[in-house]
Structures are given as C-alpha cells and as structure tokens.
Amino acid sequence: MSPAYATTFAVLDLAPQPYAATPILSARVGIATVSEDPVHAVVLRAQVRIEPQRRPYTDEEGAGLLDLFGPRQRWRDTQRSFPWLHCATTVPGFHGGTEVDLPLPCTYDFEVSASKYLHALRDGVVPLLFLFSGTVFTKGAGGFTVQQIPWDREDRYEMPVSVWRELVAAHFPDAGWLRLDRPTIDALADYKSGHGLLDFDSAVRRLLAESTAEESR
Incomplete structure (x- = not known):
C-alpha cells in the first residue's frame, strides 16, 4: 500500500483563531500513516460541508431556517448537505503521524446560506463534514514521489454552536453584515x-x- 493511500485524517478540535484580523476558525487535524517511510510534506486541502439533517431544531430555530429549507413539513426533502468553506494548508514533514492547524476563513455575510444557517442556531452543535484532498510528497527512487490524497478521506465533526457565537462576538460584537445594492x-x-x-x-x-x-x- 502506498504512503498516500495509507494516510488518514481526523478533526480533533475546532476553535476561533486568537488575534486574527478577520474571522478565522482553526481546525486541529490529526494525520496518521502506517507507512514506514517518512512524509516530506503534505499540501492539504479540505471542503467543509454542513449536514443540517443530522440534528434536531427548536421552533425558534425552525423559524430562522424558513428561508433556507421552507416549512418544517418539507425538511425531509429540502435539508441536504451544502458547502460552507474551502481551506488549505501545507503540512511539514513527519514520520508516522502529526497534528496541524487548518485555518478556516469565515464570513458573516447574510447573503451566504451557511451564515443564515449558523445565525438561526441557538444551542447544540453544527454537524460538519470535512472532505480532504491534496498531495503527499514522499521519498522515491529518483528523489520525491508525488501522490494524490484519495477522494474518500473524510471526517465528521460536531462543532458546538457556542464556538461560532464566540467567533462572531469577537469580530462583530452585537452586529452583522447585509449586502445592499x-x-x-x-x-x-x-x-x-x-x-x-x-x-x-x-x-x-x-x-x-x-x-x-x-x-x-
């Protein structure tokens, strides 16, 4: 089995990035490989999706989600996974396993579906799906070997709603943004x-x- 295909990813934690000029969440990602060869570097990318069907909602939250999913009786058909963020980072060399901080730049623009969704939540968790991709650089016979991370590398994570509220409060205290013509x-x-x-x-x-x-x- 090649090193890239033996590499796995797990989201360990998610928290606001302190002292950032713009709203950024930092995902702590664990990376592991069963290969005996060291990994020289990884160019890691991830698409983060929200899976709204994985949690219940109060009546107050349901009212806030009306624009996104329609009335509650239609949610079985309208609540589908949708994209939130695309992010990337470079992982330095390691042997066996490592942990890396993956920055997730966020927006509070209410024209964005994810912002509407997150604003409507009052408590509980935000059900996330991380889809990992990218390139793994390992030692080869002629120098470096380049391999793509397989399409099936993913991990689910339940982010507390309080994490999102903490991020928003730090950058938009008691405020929000609306785009107008x-x-x-x-x-x-x-x-x-x-x-x-x-x-x-x-x-x-x-x-x-x-x-x-x-x-x-």
Missing part, C-alpha cells in the same frame, strides 16, 4: 437624512415600525 443604499441614506436620523440602524428600525403599523391597519 447601491440604489438601495442611496435611498436609505436619503431617508435617514430626510428624517434627521443619526445612523442606518435608526432608519431601518423606523421603516420596520412604519411597515408594522401599516399592516395592522
């Missing part, structure tokens, strides 16, 4: 100025209050 931003700015409001939060809250009052008539 330029005409919408201009119109909102005109509304804010025309009504003597101090910030965009006040403008949006006033518009929501006016809409609620109009609907109740």
Whole structure:
C-alpha cells in the first residue's frame, strides 16, 4: 500500500483563531500513516460541508431556517448537505503521524446560506463534514514521489454552536453584515437624512415600525 493511500485524517478540535484580523476558525487535524517511510510534506486541502439533517431544531430555530429549507413539513426533502468553506494548508514533514492547524476563513455575510444557517442556531452543535484532498510528497527512487490524497478521506465533526457565537462576538460584537445594492443604499441614506436620523440602524428600525403599523391597519 502506498504512503498516500495509507494516510488518514481526523478533526480533533475546532476553535476561533486568537488575534486574527478577520474571522478565522482553526481546525486541529490529526494525520496518521502506517507507512514506514517518512512524509516530506503534505499540501492539504479540505471542503467543509454542513449536514443540517443530522440534528434536531427548536421552533425558534425552525423559524430562522424558513428561508433556507421552507416549512418544517418539507425538511425531509429540502435539508441536504451544502458547502460552507474551502481551506488549505501545507503540512511539514513527519514520520508516522502529526497534528496541524487548518485555518478556516469565515464570513458573516447574510447573503451566504451557511451564515443564515449558523445565525438561526441557538444551542447544540453544527454537524460538519470535512472532505480532504491534496498531495503527499514522499521519498522515491529518483528523489520525491508525488501522490494524490484519495477522494474518500473524510471526517465528521460536531462543532458546538457556542464556538461560532464566540467567533462572531469577537469580530462583530452585537452586529452583522447585509449586502445592499447601491440604489438601495442611496435611498436609505436619503431617508435617514430626510428624517434627521443619526445612523442606518435608526432608519431601518423606523421603516420596520412604519411597515408594522401599516399592516395592522
């Protein structure tokens, strides 16, 4: 069996990366090989997917997931695994096994399905699937041997929702991000100025209050 095909991966931990300028989670990944030959380096890539069907949801969470999955009676058909992140790192040489930190750059943009999903969760875990790929460099007869990591190398990990909330609180304390088209931003700015409001939060809250009052008539 070749070294690449004997290499396995396991997600050991997942935590916010401290002191990062942007939101980054750090996945501690254990790597092991049964080969007697040392591994000179690994170019490791991973696709991280969310598997929403692997956990239950409260009524409050279900209301927040309406845009993604529709009403609860349709979830059996609509709740499917979907991609969250793509990440990569270079692993230095090792013999037998090692551990490496895999950085996962995150976004809190509510145009992204994963951000909507994570924002709706209140407690419990986020069911993740790590799909590993990349290249393994080992010693060969003519120098280095290059082999691809097989497509079936994967691992599941249940990230506590509290980990995501800790990351968001560190970078967006009591806030979030919404992408708006330029005409919408201009119109909102005109509304804010025309009504003597101090910030965009006040403008949006006033518009929501006016809409609620109009609907109740």
